[in-house]
Amino acid sequence: MKYALFLGCTVPVRALNYELAARKVGEKLGLDFLDIGKFSCCGFPVKSVDRMTFILMAAQNLSLAEEANLDICTLCSACSSVLTEVNKELKENQTLRNRINEDLSVTGRKYDGRIQVKHFARILYEDVGLEKIKEMVKRPLSNFNFASHYGCHYLKPSEVYGKFDDPENPHTLDELIQLTGAKSIPYEDKKGCCGGGILGVEETTALKIAALKLDHIKTTGADALVLICPFCNIMYEANQKKIEKQSETEFNLPVLYYPQILGLALGIPQDELGFRMNRVKVREILSQLG
Amino acid sequence: MIDVAKLDPNFKYEITKEPGAEHMTRCFACGTCTAGCPVREINDEYNPRRIIRMVLLGMREEVLSSDFIWLCASCYTCEERCPQDVKIADLMNAIKNIAVREGHIHPSFTAQLQALLAHGRLYEITEFDNKKRVKWGLPQIKESSEDTRKLFGKTGVDKLAGKEGRIE
Numbered sequence: 017m018k019y020a021l022f023l024g025c026t027v028p029v030r031a032l033n034y035e036l037a038a039r040k041v042g043e044k045l046g047l048d049f050l051d052i053g054k055f056s057c058c059g060f061p062v063k064s065v066d067r068m069t070f071i072l073m074a075a076q077n078l079s080l081a082e083e084a085n086l087d088i089c090t091l092c093s094a095c096s097s098v099l100t101e102v103n104k105e106l107k108e109n110q111t112l113r114n115r116i117n118e119d120l121s122v123t124g125r126k127y128d129g130r131i132q133v134k135h136f137a138r139i140l141y142e143d144v145g146l147e148k149i150k151e152m153v154k155r156p157l158s159n160f161n162f163a164s165h166y167g168c169h170y171l172k173p174s175e176v177y178g179k180f181d182d183p184e185n186p187h188t189l190d191e192l193i194q195l196t197g198a199k200s201i202p203y204e205d206k207k208g209c210c211g212g213g214i215l216g217v218e219e220t221t222a223l224k225i226a227a228l229k230l231d232h233i234k235t236t237g238a239d240a241l242v243l244i245c246p247f248c249n250i251m252y253e254a255n256q257k258k259i260e261k262q263s264e265t266e267f268n269l270p271v272l273y274y275p276q277i278l279g280l281a282l283g284i285p286q287d288e289l290g291f292r293m294n295r296v297k298v299r300e301i302l303s304q305l306g
Numbered sequence: 307m308i309d310v311a312k313l314d315p316n317f318k319y320e321i322t323k324e325p326g327a328e329h330m331t332r333c334f335a336c337g338t339c340t341a342g343c344p345v346r347e348i349n350d351e352y353n354p355r356r357i358i359r360m361v362l363l364g365m366r367e368e369v370l371s372s373d374f375i376w377l378c379a380s381c382y383t384c385e386e387r388c389p390q391d392v393k394i395a396d397l398m399n400a401i402k403n404i405a406v407r408e409g410h411i412h413p414s415f416t417a418q419l420q421a422l423l424a425h426g427r428l429y430e431i432t433e434f435d436n437k438k439r440v441k442w443g444l445p446q447i448k449e450s451s452e453d454t455r456k457l458f459g460k461t462g463v464d465k466l467a468g469k470e471g472r473i474e
Contacts, residue, residue: 025428028447029435036442051445056426056454061418062463064376064402065411067325069461076453122460123453172382173395183386209344213379216414221349221377228347290442 017143019089019134020081021049022099024246025057027091030254031246033290037275038091038136040289044282045144045152049089052080058095059102068119074102075116075127087132089139093245096135097169101176103133135170137244137274138180141188149195154283156197159304162277163238164189164200165229165252167245168209183207192274193242196281200242204232210251220262226251227263239301240270242277249273253295270298280305313364321361324403326396333358339384339394345377352377354384354394361401370405376412411466419467423458426451 059073081088090096106113107129171183181188193200211225253271279289339354378398385395436446458464
């Protein structure tokens with residue numbers, strides 16, 4: 017199974033641990049990734065500014081993967097949502113496609129609508145399959161309780177995702193977590209948004225939104241929050257100290273990327289999964305694994 | 307107080323012409339959007355039901371020049387739950403797109419456009435970043451903004467990045 021790996025803006029500079037763990041896990045499970053040097057921003061930030069430019073940016077990236085004849089694997093949920101949405105719209109709307117292709121000619125590119133876009137976690141769930149992953153688990157994380165965070169754009173708008181998971185009662189990430197042998201625990205407001213969408217517009221509000229979830233998870237005594245989006249991570253991990261200051265509460269809650277825990281369960285050595293780059297220290301978790 | 311003389315009865319039609327905003331006039335103000343909104347839970351400034359009401363009433367200037375239209379976190383909770391199938395997150399983008407055309411771009415978006423024009427991405431990939439990537443065995447990334455600049459030039463979005471943004 018080969019995919020064009022779409023890193024987006026945040027992953028390659030601010031989530032190297034996620035990228036590293038995803039590549040290692042992919043390698044272990046037989047996923048082959050092609051890096052396309054000309055991939056740029058997916059277009060997400062431009063959606064608020066100018067819809068046509070937003071579609072053009074996404075179409076430009078989609079056409080690059082088409083040229084390589086590969087489906088796209090995204091690590092960022094916003095990239096996943098944007099590229100899936102535009103891909104669907106351009107496949108269905110011939111008039112729009114023609115117009116976009118006219119404009120796209122300035123970069124010498126053309127969109128044909130030949131590929132699919134999938135988030136890394138969805139690829140694990142649908143393309144690799146739970147059975148196969150389960151067979152490969154060597155070191156079950158039996159004593160751990162993790163709080164899953166789906167984030168918004170992995171699931172929504174559900175219309176563009178063909179409803180592969182239920183946005184009101186999602187289950188795919190919990191199943192993936194349970195595959196590792198760990199327990200995926202319930203908690204209040206699990207579907208809650210991280211607030212990342214307005215971090216640049218209204219930081220105080222954004223951080224308060226993130227604080228709610230950290231608070232809900234902390235009360236469960238979970239070992240860590242497990243997520244699949246680099247921007248959700250910026251909110252919960254990179255900004256955790258700031259949130260602690262703002263809300264005058266100490267959380268000290270480790271935040272892990274799903275491929276990091278799957279990697280552990282698959283027997284990939286800890287130091288190959290980028291844990292040293294996690295900001296909230298995870299030493300305690302790792303030491304329990306021995 | 308609403309000044310009736312200043313209302314623009316055509317504002318709602320201007321908005322429903324935008325892709326994604328077509329269903330807005332179906333809104334019967336049930337408030338499902340506002341009740342489930344994570345931003346509204348924290349910050350009273352943002353209230354999707356109120357924004358839709360303001361648009362339907364024709365409060366064009368108040369809406370387009372407001373700060374609150376920029377507070378949608380784009381989480382799509384409202385859009386998933388709306389019983390009238392108003393695509394509220396898309397509607398907010400449609401409103402913002404019009405606001406931008408009227409010269410009301412939010413400064414944080416001016417900054418993002420500048421980054422995209424300079425790097426083709428939101429965060430620059432410096433030599434230091436690439437060194438770190440190589441240290442971890444990850445491939446280097448050579449950023450290029452050439453195609454982004456061409457696309458922005460085609461639609462005229464490049465000109466927005468040069469402006470100072472709106473007057474505060």
